[in-house]
Amino acid sequence: MSIHSPFAPPSSRDSKRAQILKAIREAAINEFSCNGFKGASTQNIAQLAGLTKPQLHYYIGSKEDLYQELLFSMLHSWAEAFAFTMDSDDPKTVLSRYVKRKLEYALDNPKLSRIFTSELLSGGSRLNTYWPNACASTNHKVIAINKWISEGKIRPLNALVFIQQIWGMTQYYADYALQVQTMMNQDLDDEQQRQIIVHELTTSVLLTCGIAPD
Incomplete structure (x- = not known):
C-alpha cells in the first residue's frame, strides 16, 4: 500500500x-x-x-452547510486580522495599523463582508456561537484603549463606542462599494484611491482620540 x-x-x-x-x-x-x-x-x-x-x-x-462554512471562515479571518497587535505601546501605531487592515479587508472582500451584514439584518440567528469570542476580542480592545486613556496617551472617550465607529466607517466601503465608486468616479481597486481613503479614515480616528495625525 x-x-x-x-x-x-x-x-x-x-x-x-x-x-x-x-x-x-x-x-x-x-x-x-x-x-x-x-x-x-x-x-x-x-x-x-x-x-x-x-x-x-x-x-x-446542503445550502445551510455551505453558508455556515463561508460565514465562519470569514469570521475566523476577521478574528485573526483585526486583533489589536500590541507590540507597540503607541496608540497611534496600533490604531493606524488596525484601521488600515480593517479597511483593506473590506475593500478586498466586499462580497464576504456583505454576507455578514446580510446575516445581521436577517436577525443573525447563525451568529450565536460567534458572539462570545467576538465580545471577548472586543473587550480586549476596550481594555487596551482604557489603558491608553489612564496613561494620558489619548483623550477620555467611550472605548466601546469608539471601536464600533471604526467598524462602521470601514464596513461602509464594503456594503456601499457601488455608491462609493459612483460618488468618487473611481474604481476601489485603484491603489492611489485606496491610500486616500486609508489616510482620511486614519486621520479621523486619530483626531477622535486627540492624536495629531501625520
Whole structure:
C-alpha cells in the first residue's frame, strides 16, 4: 500500500477537486452576497460554478452547510486580522495599523463582508456561537484603549463606542462599494484611491482620540 506524502505534488484528481471547490466557494460568495441566505439558490450556485445541481451536492451537504462554512471562515479571518497587535505601546501605531487592515479587508472582500451584514439584518440567528469570542476580542480592545486613556496617551472617550465607529466607517466601503465608486468616479481597486481613503479614515480616528495625525 502506498503512502501519500503531504509534500508530494498533488495528483490530478486532487487538483481537479480543489479547482471545483474553489469555483463553488466563489459562486456561493456571489450568490449569498447578492441574495442573502433565504434568497440564495443552490441551482444558481451550481450554474455559476459550472456544475449541475446533483454535481454540486456531491461536494456540499446542503445550502445551510455551505453558508455556515463561508460565514465562519470569514469570521475566523476577521478574528485573526483585526486583533489589536500590541507590540507597540503607541496608540497611534496600533490604531493606524488596525484601521488600515480593517479597511483593506473590506475593500478586498466586499462580497464576504456583505454576507455578514446580510446575516445581521436577517436577525443573525447563525451568529450565536460567534458572539462570545467576538465580545471577548472586543473587550480586549476596550481594555487596551482604557489603558491608553489612564496613561494620558489619548483623550477620555467611550472605548466601546469608539471601536464600533471604526467598524462602521470601514464596513461602509464594503456594503456601499457601488455608491462609493459612483460618488468618487473611481474604481476601489485603484491603489492611489485606496491610500486616500486609508489616510482620511486614519486621520479621523486619530483626531477622535486627540492624536495629531501625520
